[in-house]
Structures are given as C-alpha cells and as structure tokens.
Amino acid sequence: MSSGTDHRSTLPAERRARLLAALHRDGVVRVADLTAELDVTAVTVRRDIVQLEQEGLLRRVHGGAVPTGGDASDPVGTTDSTGTTGTTEAPAPSSDARSGPAGAVGILVPSLDYYWPGVVRGMEAEARQHGLRVVLRGSSYEADDERPALERLAQIENVRGLVVAPRVDGSRCAEVARWLVDSEIPHVLVEREATLGPHREVLESVVSDHALGALMAVHHLAGLGHRRVGLVLSRESPTSRKVAAGWRAACADLGLTSEEHFERLAPDRLSPEFPGVVDDVVATVVRSGTTALLVHADAEASIVAQRAMESGLAVPGDLSVVAYDDEVAGLFSPAMTAVRPPRDAVGRAAVDLLAKRVADPDRPVHRTAISPQLIVRESTGPAPGEPPSR
Incomplete structure (x- = not known):
C-alpha cells in the first residue's frame, strides 16, 4: 500500500499510460490496487481517472474505472482500512446540475460559527449547481498544523478538490501551501491568499476586498465632515491587516495626518x-478629539460604542461608529452602520472556480476579489459642528 506520499517516480503521462495498460489487461482497474502498483496516493489515481475519462479513454465507476463500453452502474469493490471489501453508492448529480464534474468538494474552514456559515451556505448552493456534494470540516484558529485534516479530506471517495481557509500566520502556513501544491489535487483558498517559492507563485483564491471595504467606510465618514478617524482592530483576525491597509489608504487619500487619527489592536473580547x-x-477618543471610529468586528464595535455612551458621549452626535462584518451590527441601538463582506458570493465563487479548475487543469491561476457593501444606518452622522446632510 502507498504510504500516503507520492514518490513521483513517474511522470503523469507515463503513470496514466500504465493505468490504461492495466485497464486493457484486466478489463477493470481499482483505485486500491493502483495505489500500490503505481506507488501513489488514492487522490492521484482518482485524478488520473477523471482526466482519462474526460479524454474519452475510460469510464469512471465507484472505486475505479472500466473501459468506455463497460457498465458504469456496477461499483468496483473497494477495500477499507480494515481490509473488508464492500461497495457504497456514489451520490448522483442534482437534476439542476450544469455540465461539470460529479463528486465531492472537501471544505476546511477555521470556524463553524460567526462569519463562516454565510460563506459555507454559498458554497453548498453553488456545489448543488455543479452536481457536487460538500464535505465540511472545521479547523481552528489555534490549529498548529492543518495538514492532517486536509489529508483526511483528500482521501474521501470521489473528492474532486479542496476549498480551504488555512491560517495565514505562524510557521505552518508555508507548509500547508506546499502540501496543497504537491498534492496535485485542485484547490482554492477562500478568504485567504498565499504565494509559494522564490518566484512568489500564487495559489488560486477568492477573497472579499476588505481593504476596499475599509476605504469605503472612511470615505463615508469623511463625507460627513469627520477629520479625526480612529481604527480598532481585532488582533487575532487575519482580516485585520487588510482592513488596516484600506484605512491607511483612505487616510492618505483624504490627507489625514498622523495627529488626526489613531490605531489600536484589541485582544480577543x-x-x-x-x-x-x-x-x-x-x-483616547476624548483626549484626541476623535469624532469617528471604524471597528472590526461587530461585537467589538458594539462594546466600544456602549462604553463611549456610558462615558457621556453621544453616538452618533459626538462619535460616529462603523462596524466591520455586519453579522449583528443592525441589532445594536442605535443600529450600526457597517461594512458587509460578500460572504455568500465568496462561497459561491470559490466552488465555481474549483469546478472550472477540475474541468480545465491547465487554465491560468485565477485570483478573485469581490467587493463588500457599506450599509448606512443610525450610528454615523455629521461630525460635531457640521450641518446635517439634507
């Protein structure tokens, strides 16, 4: 049996030629047998079978492949980790599926609550359109090494590719990126970006344009007459650096000086x-005369606004507050103006990009950035001393 890591003793073309030779010889090939014969992982064998099916050279069945004239309704026996041979029914594509690959999409996200459910729902909806099912796993922002979870997803029967939101900090990030590339399984990063190697080769990705969202928020506040705009970030969130980049760009656009704005990194609430x-x-707001804040994320923004009001500041009369995420910002009183990332659209685009990669492995690498929205509510108003807008 394969150890789980390809030795790459053969080139893909040679490997597929050997697979076809085995099919011609035996009339059927099984994934479990080919992993040992070719000394590669099951993921690599399945990918080769998909490619050869697309070329019209064989017909894929559950657990292996048969010649193009073979009966695809009969699954090929598979062997599980206990050595027991059996069959399972492969999921059928949905009736509304567009032409494209059938099978599963493995998804690994760092959390199954707050923010990510909206992204996952978009993935599930798009997967159904492609006749794919979703296999969802949650990692953790504290996970030191996400490769074991990815390896388990990659071994799922009929998996066509992975959609992953890995950690972007820490020593393991480059190792996860390298594993994704070396696995040769189609993959798309979601709400993450990564490069690899000395030439900074990029991995395929779909992200919200968080920098644009922050820039929109600051321009909204400046349009209300605010010149002293502070920023409060979540220290633990990978989104924070992009929000900060957009905030700084907006301050530069508007000619705000270092004396007119400040920045704070907040720990977990x-x-x-x-x-x-x-x-x-x-x-600091009171001491510096700051009249507006952009706060990431909603819960932190609500706490800051409430504490400001407890200190005698009126929101928005003395201090306007914009939240970033818009998960619960509208529930606060006053309802909070917020930047809303395109969660559903990001999830849909990630699965669509993966399906296109599976259908055309040689297409150029795509990086997609989707614009957020600014939802204006009651927590922002004219800067003190500015006339109300008409």
Whole structure:
C-alpha cells in the first residue's frame, strides 16, 4: 500500500499510460490496487481517472474505472482500512446540475460559527449547481498544523478538490501551501491568499476586498465632515491587516495626518485585557478629539460604542461608529452602520472556480476579489459642528 506520499517516480503521462495498460489487461482497474502498483496516493489515481475519462479513454465507476463500453452502474469493490471489501453508492448529480464534474468538494474552514456559515451556505448552493456534494470540516484558529485534516479530506471517495481557509500566520502556513501544491489535487483558498517559492507563485483564491471595504467606510465618514478617524482592530483576525491597509489608504487619500487619527489592536473580547483596551480607546477618543471610529468586528464595535455612551458621549452626535462584518451590527441601538463582506458570493465563487479548475487543469491561476457593501444606518452622522446632510 502507498504510504500516503507520492514518490513521483513517474511522470503523469507515463503513470496514466500504465493505468490504461492495466485497464486493457484486466478489463477493470481499482483505485486500491493502483495505489500500490503505481506507488501513489488514492487522490492521484482518482485524478488520473477523471482526466482519462474526460479524454474519452475510460469510464469512471465507484472505486475505479472500466473501459468506455463497460457498465458504469456496477461499483468496483473497494477495500477499507480494515481490509473488508464492500461497495457504497456514489451520490448522483442534482437534476439542476450544469455540465461539470460529479463528486465531492472537501471544505476546511477555521470556524463553524460567526462569519463562516454565510460563506459555507454559498458554497453548498453553488456545489448543488455543479452536481457536487460538500464535505465540511472545521479547523481552528489555534490549529498548529492543518495538514492532517486536509489529508483526511483528500482521501474521501470521489473528492474532486479542496476549498480551504488555512491560517495565514505562524510557521505552518508555508507548509500547508506546499502540501496543497504537491498534492496535485485542485484547490482554492477562500478568504485567504498565499504565494509559494522564490518566484512568489500564487495559489488560486477568492477573497472579499476588505481593504476596499475599509476605504469605503472612511470615505463615508469623511463625507460627513469627520477629520479625526480612529481604527480598532481585532488582533487575532487575519482580516485585520487588510482592513488596516484600506484605512491607511483612505487616510492618505483624504490627507489625514498622523495627529488626526489613531490605531489600536484589541485582544480577543473574551480576554481579561479587553475591557482595559476599550477604556483606553474611549479615553483616547476624548483626549484626541476623535469624532469617528471604524471597528472590526461587530461585537467589538458594539462594546466600544456602549462604553463611549456610558462615558457621556453621544453616538452618533459626538462619535460616529462603523462596524466591520455586519453579522449583528443592525441589532445594536442605535443600529450600526457597517461594512458587509460578500460572504455568500465568496462561497459561491470559490466552488465555481474549483469546478472550472477540475474541468480545465491547465487554465491560468485565477485570483478573485469581490467587493463588500457599506450599509448606512443610525450610528454615523455629521461630525460635531457640521450641518446635517439634507
């Protein structure tokens, strides 16, 4: 049996030629047998079978392949980890599926609550359109190594590719990116971007344009007359650096000087240090004459706004607040103006991009950035001393 790592002793063309020779010799090929014969992973064998089917050289069946005239209704016996031979029914494409690959999409996201459910729902809807089913796994922002979870997803029967939101910090990030490339399984990063190697080769990705979202928020505040605009970021979120980049770009566009804005990195709101940071933000607002804040994310924005009001500031009369994420911003009182990332659209685009990669493995690498929306509500208004807008 294969150890799970391809030795790459043969080129893909030679490997597929050997697969076809085995099919001609035996009349049927089984994934489990080919992994040992070719000394490659099951993922590589399945990918070769898909490619050869697209070329009209064989017909894929569950567990293996038969000649193009073979009966595809009978699954090929497969062997599980206990050595027991059996069959399972492959999922049929949905009736509304467009022409494209059938099978499963493995999805790994860092959380199954807050923010990510909206992205996953978009993935599920798009997968149905392509006749694909979704196999979802949750990782963790604290996960030191996500490769074991990815390896398990890659071994799922009929998996066609992976949609992954890996950690982008820490020492393991480059290793995960390298694993994705070396696995040769089609993959798309979602809400993440990564490069690899000395030439900075990019991995395929779909992201929200968070920098644009922050820029929109600051321009909205500037349009209300605000010149002192602060930024409060979540220290733990991978989104923060892009929000900060957009905020700084907007400040440069608008000619705001370093004396007219400030930036704070907040710890997790459940940490014992968080209340002290919020108090410091409010104190800095009062001391510096700051009249507007962009806060990532919604819960943190609500806490900052509430603490400001408890300190005697009116929201939005003295301090306008824009939240970033718009998960629960509209529930606060006053309802909070917020930047809304395109979660559903990002999920749909990621699966669509993966399906196109499976159908055309040689297409150029695509990176897609989707624009967020600014939802204006009650927490932003004219800067103190500015006339109300008509």
